Every structure is written in structure tokens, then in C-alpha cells.
Amino acid sequence: MKAIVLKAAGGTEQLEWTELPKPAPAAGEILLRNEALSVNPVDFKTRKGGAFFAKLSETPPIVLGWDVAGTVEAVGEGVTGFRPGDRAFGMVNFPGAGRAYAEYVAAPADHFAHIPDRISTEDAAATTLAALTAWQALVHRGGLQAGQRVLIHAAAGGVGHFAVQIARQLGAEVLGTASAANHNFLHSIGVAQAIDYRARDFRDVANDIDIVLDPIGGDTALHSLDVLRPGGLLVSIVGGAREQVVLAAQQRGLRAENYLVHSSGADIEQLARLLEGGNLQPLIEHRFHFTEMAAAHAQLETGRTRGKVIVTL
Numbered sequence: 001m002k003a004i005v006l007k008a009a010g011g012t013e014q015l016e017w018t019e020l021p022k023p024a025p026a027a028g029e030i031l032l033r034n035e036a037l038s039v040n041p042v043d044f045k046t047r048k049g050g051a052f053f054a055k056l057s058e059t060p061p062i063v064l065g066w067d068v069a070g071t072v073e074a075v076g077e078g079v080t081g082f083r084p085g086d087r088a089f090g091m092v093n094f095p096g097a098g099r100a101y102a103e104y105v106a107a108p109a110d111h112f113a114h115i116p117d118r119i120s121t122e123d124a125a126a127t128t129l130a131a132l133t134a135w136q137a138l139v140h141r142g143g144l145q146a147g148q149r150v151l152i153h154a155a156a157g158g159v160g161h162f163a164v165q166i167a168r169q170l171g172a173e174v175l176g177t178a179s180a181a182n183h184n185f186l187h188s189i190g191v192a193q194a195i196d197y198r199a200r201d202f203r204d205v206a207n208d209i210d211i212v213l214d215p216i217g218g219d220t221a222l223h224s225l226d227v228l229r230p231g232g233l234l235v236s237i238v239g240g241a242r243e244q245v246v247l248a249a250q251q252r253g254l255r256a257e258n259y260l261v262h263s264s265g266a267d268i269e270q271l272a273r274l275l276e277g278g279n280l281q282p283l284i285e286h287r288f289h290f291t292e293m294a295a296a297h298a299q300l301e302t303g304r305t306r307g308k309v310i311v312t313l
Contacts, residue, residue: 003102004293006062009049012294020061023099023106025076030109032088036125037100038067039309040158044297056097065100066091066263067128068107069121070313079109087115089124089272091132094263101293103313113268116276123275126282126308127162131271133261134163137213137235138170141259146171148210151202151227155191156182156306159215159237164189165280175206182306185283203227214240221245221256228254235259283307 003020025031043064045051056062069089072082082088092098092107099105115124138144150167154160155176167174168190176191183194195202206227214221214236221240225248228234234241234249234256241249241256249256274280285307288296296309 001103002290003063003099004290005101006047006056006064009047009053012047012297014047015293015297017291018061020063020102022104025074025079025106027077028079028108028110029076029106030072030079030082030088030112031074031076032068032105032107032112033071033073034068034100034103034105034313035070036122036310036312037065037069038125038128038130039065039293039296039300039311040067040129041300042066042129044301047297052095055095059097063097063099063101066094066098067125068092068098068100068105069115069125069128073104075109082109082112082114087121087124088112089115089121089128090265090268091128091261091263094129094261108263110265111263111268112265113272116272119272119275122284122287122310122312123282124272126284126310127271127275127280128268129261130158130308131162131166131280131282132264132267133159133237133259134166134213135267135271136261136264137237137259138163138166138211141235141257142211142213142233144170144172144211147173149173149175149208149229151206151209151212151224152176153197153202153213153220153224154178154215155186155194157215158305158308159213161185161189161283161307162280163213164191166274169274169279172210175209177202185306189281211235214238216240222248225249225252225254225256228252230254233257237261284310286310287312289313
């Protein structure tokens, strides 16, 4: 099968087309014929030698990627929820070796959900790691309730635009930071108050926030404590809850925590239901072919991508 391997840590020139043996599904796994995949910041960070590079290097060849969508080719022993010909999507083996940059991917069946009939494979592929991060951070870690106020930084980004929609579905009031060019988009997906981070300090606008979702880190995480109500929670998905931030939060009667998404077919199923009901819509800003993976990485590295980057096979 065709696959893209990472020869060494570095730039996009380290991504190399190659042929690898087609995997076979082990017990409890499905073999997916990969038709579309989502590319995330963790992909290029790992490519550069950060994030999970060291761990993935233990089992070469290194094949990046975790988000897949396509058609079930075969199922392993004990799998009852899927059969060949089913359409399925998921974020697989995260954290770990997802090996999504390939024509075929074998992974645990309980990392997948069925793609609803009316949902495109590309939309399904987009609604994976980023959407799962938003869902798990807000629902599992944040315990978000109807009537609460949520501040989502980088609200037009991959995680952010899913978080806005999920928070609204849960009945929360949503504030979001983004450049002014993205404000109309944010209002269209449910943001009550959009804040231009280039023109204003978000602390002058936001107040009495129950949960802040932080995909930026640094001073943004620390300054977010200033807008939380007593007992409020900062959830950082980029390690922004450093010791300094955690201590400052504790001193004010607040909480600051880091969160790392994990594979979960049960959570993917929740997202599938939202997609099916029209209550969650991924924005795919850029599409690339599998042969253009370097360009997909380059687009993400600009840090200015609205919504998601999708690669089709």
C-alpha cells in the first residue's frame, strides 16, 4: 500500500512516499480503507521532533496521523459492530501510533463510529481529533452545563469552531476570540460575543466565565484566570496550565488543568449523532490530495487556518 513515512525529525522534506505492507486487523480491530484524513497541529509538531516523535521512533517506520475516514475492508476476530463495506471514522490510537498517512489503517474497533448516511467522508474525517478534543475538554473535563458562560480562544480554529458548536448545543453562552475577519463566521455558528484579540484585551470584555478553553497557552492561559468566576475552570489543551498558572488559580479559588484528548469510539458516536442531526458542521477551509501532504503541513504551520485541513486519498 502507499504510505507516507517520516524519515527523521525536521521539515516537510522528511515526509517520504513509500510502499508498506498492507496491515491485517488483529483481534478486536478493523481494517479501514482510508479515503480521507484530517491533519492537525500535533502532526507537524511531531514531524519537527516534538510531541510524540520519540515514542513513535520506537516502532519504525514512523507513519504520522491519527484521523481517518473510509470504508471497512475487513474485521478482526471478535468484532461485531462493524462489517466489510461499512463506512467508519475515528481518531485512532491516540496518544500512540495512529499510522493514518496510509491507504489502509488497522486500529481497534472501539476507536471508530459509523459515518451517518448523509454525511460525507470528508466531513467525517474533519470531525475527529479536533472535535473530540472540544467534546472531551468541555463535557468530560469541564462538565459544561446549560446556562454557563464559556470563553473559547482561537474560536475560528480547528478545535475552536467545534467547541463553539458543542457548547451551544449544551445550552451555554459562548464568547470567542478571533481576528475581526472571522467574526461573522463566529456569529454564524453561535458565538454571542466575538472579541478581536488584535484590537482589544479579552479581559476588558469577558467576565463571569465558568470555563475557558485554551488552545494557545503562554500568557493567554495565565490572563484567562482574570475572567473566570469563583470556582471557574481553565482547560488548556496545549499544556498552558503550567505550575505558575495552577498556583495562581488555586490562590484565587479557581482551577487550571491541562487536558490531552484520547481515542474513544463512544465519544466519536456522540459526534456522529450531532453531525447526523445537523447540529455540528465542520468547516473545511483547505483540501489537499495525499500527494500534497507537505503543502497541507505548510498551511497548518501558518497558524492562520480557519476550521480544518483535509487530505483525500
